[in-house]
Amino acid sequence: MIYKLTYKPFGERSILIEWPSVIDENILSDIVIFKEKIKSNHVKNIVELRFAYNSLLIVYNDTVVLIEDAVNELDKLYHRKKSITGFTSKQWKIPVCYDDTFAIDLVEIASKKGMSKESIIKLHSKTVYTVYFIGFLPGFMYLGGLNEKLYTPRKSTPRLRILKGAVAIGGEQTGIYPSDSPGGWNIIGNSPLEFFNPKKELPCFVNAGDKIVFKPVSLKEYNDIKMLVEAGVYQLESETIDG
Amino acid sequence: MVKVLKTGLFSTIQDLGRHGYQDYGVPYSGVMDMYSASVANVLLGNDEYAAVLEITMTGPTLEFGCDTSICVSGANISPKINDTLIKLNKPISVKNGDIISFGNLVWGFRAYLAVLGGFKTENVMNSYSMYQGVTKQSMLFKNDTLLIDVPLKDFARKHATIKIRETHFTTEYIEVFRGPEFEKLSKGQQDSLFEQGFTISKENNRMAYQLEEPLMNDLEPIITSSVLPGTVQLTPSGKLIILMRDCQTTGGYPRVLQLKETSINILSQKFTGNPIRFMSSTNSE
Numbered sequence: 442m443i444y445k446l447t448y449k450p451f452g453e454r455s456i457l458i459e460w461p462s463v464i465d466e467n468i469l470s471d472i473v474i475f476k477e478k479i480k481s482n483h484v485k486n487i488v489e490l491r492f493a494y495n496s497l498l499i500v501y502n503d504t505v506v507l508i509e510d511a512v513n514e515l516d517k518l519y520h521r522k523k524s525i526t527g528f529t530s531k532q533w534k535i536p537v538c539y540d541d542t543f544a545i546d547l548v549e550i551a552s553k554k555g556m557s558k559e560s561i562i563k564l565h566s567k568t569v570y571t572v573y574f575i576g577f578l579p580g581f582m583y584l585g586g587l588n589e590k591l592y593t594p595r596k597s598t599p600r601l602r603i604l605k606g607a608v609a610i611g612g613e614q615t616g617i618y619p620s621d622s623p624g625g626w627n628i629i630g631n632s633p634l635e636f637f638n639p640k641k642e643l644p645c646f647v648n649a650g651d652k653i654v655f656k657p658v659s660l661k662e663y664n665d666i667k668m669l670v671e672a673g674v675y676q677l678e679s680e681t682i683d684g
Numbered sequence: 685m686v687k688v689l690k691t692g693l694f695s696t697i698q699d700l701g702r703h704g705y706q707d708y709g710v711p712y713s714g715v716m717d718m719y720s721a722s723v724a725n726v727l728l729g730n731d732e733y734a735a736v737l738e739i740t741m742t743g744p745t746l747e748f749g750c751d752t753s754i755c756v757s758g759a760n761i762s763p764k765i766n767d768t769l770i771k772l773n774k775p776i777s778v779k780n781g782d783i784i785s786f787g788n789l790v791w792g793f794r795a796y797l798a799v800l801g802g803f804k805t806e807n808v809m810n811s812y813s814m815y816q817g818v819t820k821q822s823m824l825f826k827n828d829t830l831l832i833d834v835p836l837k838d839f840a841r842k843h844a845t846i847k848i849r850e851t852h853f854t855t856e857y858i859e860v861f862r863g864p865e866f867e868k869l870s871k872g873q874q875d876s877l878f879e880q881g882f883t884i885s886k887e888n889n890r891m892a893y894q895l896e897e898p899l900m901n902d903l904e905p906i907i908t909s910s911v912l913p914g915t916v917q918l919t920p921s922g923k924l925i926i927l928m929r930d931c932q933t934t935g936g937y938p939r940v941l942q943l944k945e946t947s948i949n950i951l952s953q954k955f956t957g958n959p960i961r962f963m964s965s966t967n968s969e
Contacts, residue, residue, distance in 0.1 A: 449864050452912060452942040457864050462907050491707040491910060493934050498910040576908065576934030579709045579817055583908060583934075619709075620817045637708065639808045639818045644708045 444471060446519060448512040453504045456511060460495040464585055466571055472497050473650050478518055492649070493574050494583070532652040534678040535617070535632055537566070537608050538663035543631035550593055550610070550627055564588045565615065565629065566655040574649045580619030580637025582647060587615045599625035606631045608655065630655075633667035634677065652682065685749035686799070688828040692744040692786065695824040696890075697803050699735040702811035702818070706933045712913060713813035714929050716890060716952035717794055718945075719852060720758030724798035727755045727775050727844045734802030735812035737830075739795040741955065743786020744824060746797075748778045750834045753800045759792025759853075759953060773848055791853050792953040801833035815930060856881075858947045859965035863916060865938035868903055876900075877941065878962055882924065886956045890930040893951060895960075898922035903938045911935040914943030926951065 489500035611626035619636035669675035701714025715721035816822035887894040917937035
């Protein structure tokens, strides 16, 4: 599918390309394919390409003087017959402990929704989530696919410190805090995995376009996994999916 | 080696930042005022990527453990060697055991201390810039030792001088382009961005500068999208936030303006209570 794109200059060295403002997996894959096209065609002077839900940011090395020429070049590329048909992605099984030790807001959410803790955990862990992009904090994944029944408004007063690994719900989104940070989302569990490691060649093991599912684990399993992760020997389950 | 005897308000090691990792959510970081930092490096004959010490408002006290040369640029925080005032924007020799300290803030807000060859602290993702969660250390602490090269020969251009743009520290004008959501503002809102003056609030740091005066706002939040240092966001309550070098990579507030890159440097020398005015810039120079 070909979308009607909008091209806007963003400062003197960037162009922002926008897709229709909806959160949609087809848009995500169109953005990823366009990004790969730009990369593989070695468009001159581009130093950075990054995207969010419905936008692709292109940063140039130098001031873009002839913005129209740059836009024409990009748009021609967008409409060129696809050489890349899809992209390969992975589905990751992310262990999450929903035990009361971590799930400090689970009881409150359950009582507000008139649901049991178990049914919330079940709804949260049966969905296959799509990783749209990484932003906000190093290693923070923007996930799509949260079940509507689990939508929960953010806390009116953010907490000053949320634990690294916290699995949380904020509005219509769910996510994992990759490091200790302040935050206003509702905490329902914790994952023992490392989602950002600046010392690794690939600082995040998950890529935009990948899928993830949450696999509930007991507190004991959590501690065992955490130990293996810290020793650098934990084998995370994943499978390859063809897009 | 340089030993930190006192830290000052907030000092960090910075270079031109961490590039190519933004799709992992890693901020650019880097010196707030690239103009002043590059003046210090150029005068010493350093590479423009050499890491410098960024000093905010009040300076640290440092003891040098070898003979080398330094250059201090940017804000004037009355730099001294062994209690004698030294000139800004001039390469200066230091001897093993010399003490560098700072005094009153005379102009600007951020000073840059460059050493011959640059600081050699922890390098993560191709940058020395300190940032919490990326580098082990996010600021200088008392008793820290900062690694530097011991120069075999003093290459500093002792007689090098440079004419500093005076307006860099005095102008109230911040040049901007229209941001991606500028067109969504009403004519009245657009006009008041340029006609009204603004004041820097006490919420100002390496991540962002908030402005005191609100702008009447009825825009909806946007679907989370990319932001850059220099992006001016408009919050639901009408607060204007200018993102700076340590800003997040994405945001959900409408991006109404985008600072010209040289204006980010100018803003970096301003602090709480300083007035600014937005001025429209064009791409053609």
